[in-house]
Amino acid sequence: MTDPRVRRWSPVGAAIARLLAPHAEVVLHDAATDRVLAVWNPLSRRATGDPSMLGELKRLDPAGDDVYGPYEKLLSDGRRLSSVSAVLRDDDGEPSAVLCVNLDRTPLEQAAALLAAFAAPTAPRPEALFEQDWAERVHQIVGAYVREHGRPAERLTRDDRLALLAELDAAGVFAVRRAVPVVAGALKISRSTLYALLAEHRRSPRP
Amino acid sequence: MTDPRVRRWSPVGAAIARLLAPHAEVVLHDAATDRVLAVWNPLSRRATGDPSMLGELKRLDPAGDDVYGPYEKLLSDGRRLSSVSAVLRDDDGEPSAVLCVNLDRTPLEQAAALLAAFAAPTAPRPEALFEQDWAERVHQIVGAYVREHGRPAERLTRDDRLALLAELDAAGVFAVRRAVPVVAGALKISRSTLYALLAEHRRSPRP
DNA sequence: GTCCACCTCGGACATTCCGTCCAATTCGTC
DNA sequence: GACGAATTGGACGGAATGTCCGAGGTGGAC
Incomplete structure (x- = not known):
């Protein structure tokens, strides 16, 4: 029942999600079908099986190390995310999944603004x-x-x-x-x- | 021996200095002679009796309420201060002293920069x-x-x-x-x- | 007071940049 | 393949930029 890729990568996703909770989600995408395989701590109410918005990823090609970002993403409610993606390959070296971590920067930015405003001339x-x-x-x-x-x-x-x-x-x-x-x-x-x-x-x- | 103005205002200066320590100094100036009457928690190693750099104050005149600032001040070592000044009057309504509070914004700004940089795209x-x-x-x-x-x-x-x-x-x-x-x-x-x-x-x- | 070194100024000038126009070409659509 | 629309390179006048110089001005030394 469970996708073997999910079995393999699940501890990683769960660990990262738990480390950054509640301000980050971790999403595992299917590289071939552009579907979501698993989500930990979802921010943008996407569920397993939903079509992912991954199409763009193939076009960004910093020539090499399978890691993209961090780049900025806007949620529909205005929250700003910092995202990184990693292409995960199977034992043959073929891309089999993509792991994305989306960190909600909004609370950090609010805190920064608070500090910056304090006693500002x-x-x-x-x-x-x-x-x-x-x-x-x-x-x-x-x-x-x-x-x-x-x-x-x-x-x-x-x-x-x-x-x-x-x-x-x-x-x-x-x-x-x-x-x-x-x-x-x-x-x-x-x-x-x-x-x-x-x-x-x-x-x-x-x- | 002790100036009566210092006796009068000392609790205020000490209280403010203690509240904001260690990032703020409080200075009591003589309005007439431009001398420092008292310093609490000095940042810029000025001592009682030193000539103050108060000359400028007279030029800034927001017409009215005896409170100036907050405005920015640079220390020689590059620290940035937020300063406010208040003109203190004696019972006749004559200006007798000026109370300045200088808050070192550097640590706040560093913290803000730290937060802002975290996971910044x-x-x-x-x-x-x-x-x-x-x-x-x-x-x-x-x-x-x-x-x-x-x-x-x-x-x-x-x-x-x-x-x-x-x-x-x-x-x-x-x-x-x-x-x-x-x-x-x-x-x-x-x-x-x-x-x-x-x-x-x-x-x-x-x- | 006089002299001199140093600035500043207005204006002339060559150069570069800006914005517009047009004819030739390419593009997209039917 | 024909047609209209969009794009292009190039040309052009005008404006802004940057350099230079001679004519004053100013201030300090003597």
Whole structure:
């Protein structure tokens, strides 16, 4: 009845879940069918057998060690999770399952905010007025969107790029010198198209 | 032997100091002579009788309730303090002393950073990539410096402006479009001079 | 007071960047 | 395969950037 993979990995999942409880869930996915094999301490009320949202994982390929993340995930109720995934292989070296640990960062962030606010002077930030390597940040934002939507940057939809531009514009990226060529490069479009899309967005910003 | 003001206010100072120990000092200043009357739990190894650095206080005038701050103060060793001051008046209503409480925020900030870093995904912040109205921030930074040094912007020293430029440059202001004229205006110097000073700073940045 | 070294300033200038436009090409759809 | 829409590279005018210089100004030494 019980899947042999579950038998094999169950102690690991249970141990991690118990260590981080109540703020983390551990999920064991079937690599082939994209189904959930087992969940310990579920945060997002998924049950065994549910389809997992694992499709994206194959696309991220940091070339190598079968460990992904940590990356950020948003739950529908707004909680923010830090997630890591590990590809588990059977004795032949074939991927047979994927183990994901999702840690709810919300309480930690609340605590951090509490400490940071304590006795804070009226002028909050010390320095760090502008992002130093904003180009990196641009690529991160684009990368996040790409991961979220499962399309590599080269074949984003026109609407994708519009939305991404809206995001970047709202973040004030275009107030930075030399930003346009960088963003165009990150979005894999030409400078001309970027200006066209940007004009379109600014003409009628979408909600 | 003991100053009557010290006798009167001593319990207050001692109580506050004991409550916040070991991360806060309480200092009682003489309003007229700018001397330290008493210190509880000193952080900055000042002793009774030392000249206080209170001169600035008169310049900050939030019109009214004799309470100043909290504002930020830097110790020479880099610790950051949150300070509040209260003007204490005698029975005639004349200012007779000033009570300052300096709270060392460093441990709190370290703890906050620790929590914030725990399990943080690689992409830290959600949004708020670039300061939206950076011009305002430039004026704030210059304003802070001016207040700190008690010279209006028109007659800052050359070295003042160099230091201020270093600060702004480190904050990345000059990566923003159209920043140079704004900064020149805020520093009350010409564009030419700004470029000259900036080159001088970048040639030999001071420690 | 005079001199001199050092700054600052306004303006000229070359350079780079920005934003727009267009004709040619590619793409997606039917 | 034909058609309309989107994208592209390139060209262009205008704006911002960064450099340079000569004309004053300022302050200190003597």
